[in-house]
Amino acid sequence: MPESTVARKYALAQGIPAHAILTEEQSRITEENLVYAKQLAGEHKLQTFLVVSDPLHMKRAVRMAQDLGMQAEPSPTTTSRYIGICSQLAFLSRETFNYLGYCFVHTYFLIMRRAVL
Template sequence: MNKKKWLINSLLGLVSLSLTAIAYSGWSIYRYGSHSTQIQADAAIVLGAAAWGNQPSPVFRERLNHGIALYKAAKVNTLIFTGGKGDGDELAESMVGKHYAMQQGVAEADILTETQSRTTQQNLYYSQQVAKVHNLKRFLIVSDPLHMKRSLQMAREMGMDAYPSPTPTTRYRSVSSQLKFLARESYFYLVYLVFKI
């Protein structure tokens, strides 16, 4: 086999391997998102998403509603809202979440916030610091189903006693929007596995 042919075959093999890894990653993320834990925990960590002014975006609202439902069902005693300010925002995502939850009847004393994070990993890290101050040790992680596998892996690698609680509803309803989100999550999941970022 000449050098050119060997190079072509090697590149095709690498592309095939990469596509297989991405496909498997996407399939495992999709399956994992259907797993929900029914245990009681000290707190639910509601992962941040965009805020539109002083209102949660539709995606964030779904996460907030699920966290509030866990609280009202006595699955958790505390809600931890995460997320800092996006570019041009007046309020941090977590503060928008806090105001929304209080409007839904959650006691202010049962809400904790962190306002520094901009990424999922930061959401979890800063929430963990807040939780330590309040002696909270067991957590339900609240996010969209397709976001759950990466979030849980990050949380557990930080040493958190964390369990999945994906939203039962999602704003990613169309096949197109779900495929885009799944492709994005597959990419970020593989990046996290390799680089831990």
């Protein structure tokens, strides 16, 4: 089940009206999720974003949102599927690698774009 479906069900159970919930179910990775969310928000004339994610994933998710020009604020979840120290360290290692890779690639493309202009 897509995370957006789970989040929608949770929001509805908390009393959020269905018309106040927008979801996208096309994405497979964080950057796609943010691109589609930005597009969906634009269609509804929304400009600010609350990024809800695992605390260990938050830095990269918010950085990506800001790099896409989104006015984004973090809202880390209070729970995580990474409970034990081993799973947390493994996830943190992957996130650190992915964050550094993202920063490198993003910076590289910015430099290349400026060089072409």
